[in-house]
Amino acid sequence: MGKDLPVSPLAPASFPDLPTIEGVEFAAVQAGVRYAGRTDVMLARLAPGTTMAGTFTRSATRSAAVLDCQEKIGHSDTGGAAIIVNSGNANAFTGKNGADSTHAVTSAVAQELEIEENRVFSSSTGVIGEALPHERITAKLSELKQNLSADAIKEAAQAIMTTDTFPKGAGAEIEIDGQTVKIAGFAKGSGMVAPDMATMLVYIFTDAQADQKKLQKLLSKLTHVTFNCITVDSDTSTSDTLLLAATGASGVNVDGNAAFESALHQIMLDLAHQVVRDGEGATKFVEINVTGAASNTDARTHAMAIANSPLVKTAVAGEDPNWGRIVMAIGKSGAAADRDLLTIRFGDILVAENGWVAPSYNEQDGATYMKNQNLVIGVDLGLGDGQSTAWTCDLTHGYISINADYRS
Amino acid sequence: MGKDLPVSPLAPASFPDLPTIEGVEFAAVQAGVRYAGRTDVMLARLAPGTTMAGTFTRSATRSAAVLDCQEKIGHSDTGGAAIIVNSGNANAFTGKNGADSTHAVTSAVAQELEIEENRVFSSSTGVIGEALPHERITAKLSELKQNLSADAIKEAAQAIMTTDTFPKGAGAEIEIDGQTVKIAGFAKGSGMVAPDMATMLVYIFTDAQADQKKLQKLLSKLTHVTFNCITVDSDTSTSDTLLLAATGASGVNVDGNAAFESALHQIMLDLAHQVVRDGEGATKFVEINVTGAASNTDARTHAMAIANSPLVKTAVAGEDPNWGRIVMAIGKSGAAADRDLLTIRFGDILVAENGWVAPSYNEQDGATYMKNQNLVIGVDLGLGDGQSTAWTCDLTHGYISINADYRS
Numbered sequence: 001m002g003k004d005l006p007v008s009p010l011a012p013a014s015f016p017d018l019p020t021i022e023g024v025e026f027a028a029v030q031a032g033v034r035y036a037g038r039t040d041v042m043l044a045r046l047a048p049g050t051t052m053a054g055t056f057t058r059s060a061t062r063s064a065a066v067l068d069c070q071e072k073i074g075h076s077d078t079g080g081a082a083i084i085v086n087s088g089n090a091n092a093f094t095g096k097n098g099a100d101s102t103h104a105v106t107s108a109v110a111q112e113l114e115i116e117e118n119r120v121f122s123s124s125t126g127v128i129g130e131a132l133p134h135e136r137i138t139a140k141l142s143e144l145k146q147n148l149s150a151d152a153i154k155e156a157a158q159a160i161m162t163t164d165t166f167p168k169g170a171g172a173e174i175e176i177d178g179q180t181v182k183i184a185g186f187a188k189g190s191g192m193v194a195p196d197m198a199t200m201l202v203y204i205f206t207d208a209q210a211d212q213k214k215l216q217k218l219l220s221k222l223t224h225v226t227f228n229c230i231t232v233d234s235d236t237s238t239s240d241t242l243l244l245a246a247t248g249a250s251g252v253n254v255d256g257n258a259a260f261e262s263a264l265h266q267i268m269l270d271l272a273h274q275v276v277r278d279g280e281g282a283t284k285f286v287e288i289n290v291t292g293a294a295s296n297t298d299a300r301t302h303a304m305a306i307a308n309s310p311l312v313k314t315a316v317a318g319e320d321p322n323w324g325r326i327v328m329a330i331g332k333s334g335a336a337a338d339r340d341l342l343t344i345r346f347g348d349i350l351v352a353e354n355g356w357v358a359p360s361y362n363e364q365d366g367a368t369y370m371k372n373q374n375l376v377i378g379v380d381l382g383l384g385d386g387q388s389t390a391w392t393c394d395l396t397h398g399y400i401s402i403n404a405d406y407r408s
Numbered sequence: 409m410g411k412d413l414p415v416s417p418l419a420p421a422s423f424p425d426l427p428t429i430e431g432v433e434f435a436a437v438q439a440g441v442r443y444a445g446r447t448d449v450m451l452a453r454l455a456p457g458t459t460m461a462g463t464f465t466r467s468a469t470r471s472a473a474v475l476d477c478q479e480k481i482g483h484s485d486t487g488g489a490a491i492i493v494n495s496g497n498a499n500a501f502t503g504k505n506g507a508d509s510t511h512a513v514t515s516a517v518a519q520e521l522e523i524e525e526n527r528v529f530s531s532s533t534g535v536i537g538e539a540l541p542h543e544r545i546t547a548k549l550s551e552l553k554q555n556l557s558a559d560a561i562k563e564a565a566q567a568i569m570t571t572d573t574f575p576k577g578a579g580a581e582i583e584i585d586g587q588t589v590k591i592a593g594f595a596k597g598s599g600m601v602a603p604d605m606a607t608m609l610v611y612i613f614t615d616a617q618a619d620q621k622k623l624q625k626l627l628s629k630l631t632h633v634t635f636n637c638i639t640v641d642s643d644t645s646t647s648d649t650l651l652l653a654a655t656g657a658s659g660v661n662v663d664g665n666a667a668f669e670s671a672l673h674q675i676m677l678d679l680a681h682q683v684v685r686d687g688e689g690a691t692k693f694v695e696i697n698v699t700g701a702a703s704n705t706d707a708r709t710h711a712m713a714i715a716n717s718p719l720v721k722t723a724v725a726g727e728d729p730n731w732g733r734i735v736m737a738i739g740k741s742g743a744a745a746d747r748d749l750l751t752i753r754f755g756d757i758l759v760a761e762n763g764w765v766a767p768s769y770n771e772q773d774g775a776t777y778m779k780n781q782n783l784v785i786g787v788d789l790g791l792g793d794g795q796s797t798a799w800t801c802d803l804t805h806g807y808i809s810i811n812a813d814y815r816s
Binding site: 059060061062063092093094095096097126127129233238245279310311314315318320323324327328330332333335336337338339340342354355357365394395396397399400401403404405 | 415467468469470500501502503504505535536537641646718719722723725727731732735738739740741743744745746747748750760762763764765768794802803804805807808809811812813
């Protein structure tokens with residue numbers, strides 16, 4: 001694959017210091033699935049007592065590993081568990097063979113770690129349509145087991161990168177009833193998807209204790225307002241996976257706990273934003289706040305129509321305060337809008353109101369604002385209380401170069 | 409706006425010779441609405457007896473001229489009529505002021521040509537959000553009237569261009585019961601929309617005689633399978649307008665006539681394809697044929713998901729036979745698909761079947777095929793009889809340059 005992309009200008013300064021989660025160990029290894037000279041398989045071992053929750057792509061052509069995870073995730077077993085992830089090959093659109101490869105990997109991990117196979121979750125990311133050389137992964141399981149360490153989370157984050165230009169991590173420590181609960185997670189992804197080279201994968205670990213059904217419900221709710229509100233290019237992966245493992249080692253039950261929900265929400269939002277900040281070719285990070293819509297669903301439809309519009313995204317790339325393109329995106333979204341009630345803001349600058357440009361608006365102010373690296377576009381529909389926020393990046397020559405100039 | 413774009417590599421060799429339609433005269437003039445040194449207003453005068461039909465954008469933020477046309481189009485009046493179109497200013501998102509400007513233009517045309525104002529149809533295309541200097545248009549009406557000529561259709565087609573790199577025309581002469589019926593039309597558009605500089609406008613004229621309701625029904629049906637099946641960038645204009653004028657001068661009634669329907673269909677398809685061939689930055693013309701879907705609606709959803717996918721379009725630009733991205737687009741479309749029943753073809757080349765790459769497929773054949781300027785991507789879902797075809801172009805550095813590098 002040999003792409004040597006410069007680190008995104010929107011990347012954080014460094015990988016964060018993450019808390020060590022009791023009950024979780026990580027290892028990474030060079031298995032040569034496709035890439036040479038870098039790690040490409042990571043293993044996470046989860047202690048007995050761990051509760052798992054997950055959310056997955058809704059693609060109709062989802063991959064074998066996703067289908068396998070979806071079958072296993074709903075069980076309330078809390079025995080020992082494991083997560084194994086390879087980069088370089090997505091094992092997607094590989095026919096019946098794909099399921100066989102996934103089974104070969106998860107059964108070998110179960111045997112190596114002496115746990116049940118239905119507690120081994122796997123993901124694969126990379127080239128689509130090629131058979132997964134699963135024997136290269138299973139050949140490394142004993143080395144992975146030997147290397148397991150509670151402190152290797154950054155190495156795990158690095159092993160799952162594909163077109164990512166930086167590893168993405170986030171964590172928190174919170175106090176609940178005088179006891180400490182820790183959360184740490186990592187993610188990969190640099191297109192909302194680029195199915196042959198990228199995919200969004202997210203793994204979050206906590207020492208909290210949780211009921212499986214309640215944890216799953218919380219995770220689904222928070223996914224809806226974090227990872228499901230970001231877009232790089234409107235394309236949807238065959239492999240998107242988010243797994244949350246609660247080891248219970250802290251002894252603190254977090255079912256229904258607001259502080260835990262808030263901390264988990266912040267970590268998911270942070271990781272989601274980092275995926276956008278590593279968007280292919282991105283030079284601007286854009287938040288789109290829609291308020292005053294007829295419903296939250298309508299607000300989300302408008303926000304995503306703006307966030308996915310190639311004309312809005314190229315205007316942002318060109319630092320062009322082209323609010324007409326925002327009006328266009330609202331008009332095409334299909335959700336309710338009344339031209340004469342629309343208000344549009346760039347940051348704090350009032351741009352348009354009452355169906356036309358605001359009398360106070362000055363094009364030079366708009367142009368100066370658009371030079372910022374982080375932008376906020378505000379839209380108020382003037383129709384009701386519905387609101388939604390989406391995050392996206394600009395559409396640049398870099399995106400075309402990564403996806404068109406390069407022949408896989 | 410001073411963009412001097414090279415003519416699209418996909419442009420036809422020349423503007424076609426179009427039949428002269430009895431009952432229609434054209435004129436074009438330099439009114440300086442925004443552009444200097446070129447024509448920017450065209451007038452078409454339609455003889456008494458003319459029946460009008462039209463289809464329009466479904467945008468919730470549609471322009472004043474579109475709203476005005478929609479109010480007028482359904483009447484079955486067949487008195488004298490007119491179409492007046494300006495480029496340079498879209499008169500869209502201009503508040504209550506927009507409707508006043510449209511009325512100023514259409515009432516002045518009605519007075520100049522001594523016809524009813526509810527028979528004057530107008531369109532405006534160009535910059536969004538700026539007041540239309542309608543007095544520059546009305547000042548030229550007497551000059552336009554003096555210049556009216558049955559042979560000035562190419563001049564009319566040129567006057568409505570914005571970012572278009574060539575004028576677009578198509579026509580036909582057909583025999584019905586031993587009598588000749590003529591059809592001629594022209595179009596503009598180079599993004600499915602770029603709301604500040606482009607919009608799709610189409611005007612078609614025939615000397616056929618037709619009932620208004622039947623003509624409208626036919627036009628709507630044919631729009632669904634022609635102009636509504638093309639996409640350049642998935643964005644939808646605030647101003648898209650298609651008007652069909654039947655002068656009746658031939659004395660041949662075409663209500664329910666299959667030959668007329670077929671000829672009109674071909675002309676609409678030809679003009680729709682020319683819009684795609686002038687797509688911003690386009691270097692490839694791509695037909696997407698979806699068959700075997702659960703329904704025609706599902707087939708259309710899949711076809712448009714493929715046609716709008718930035719990853720498919722950048723792969724085409726890069727001449728990359730990246731069928732994995734087609735699988736991805738099918739998976740995300742939301743319509744029914746079964747991975748293991750999918751068949752994908754590039755032209756006559758079988759690429760994938762039964763959920764995986766076809767055993768006979770050779771990557772080099774795919775790569776050679778993708779070097780063609782005109783491409784056909786075939787997808788069979790294997791689920792039913794639903795079918796649909798969409799047409800699009802590739803996504804290149806040229807699109808980014810036109811929409812991001814250039815500051816309006």
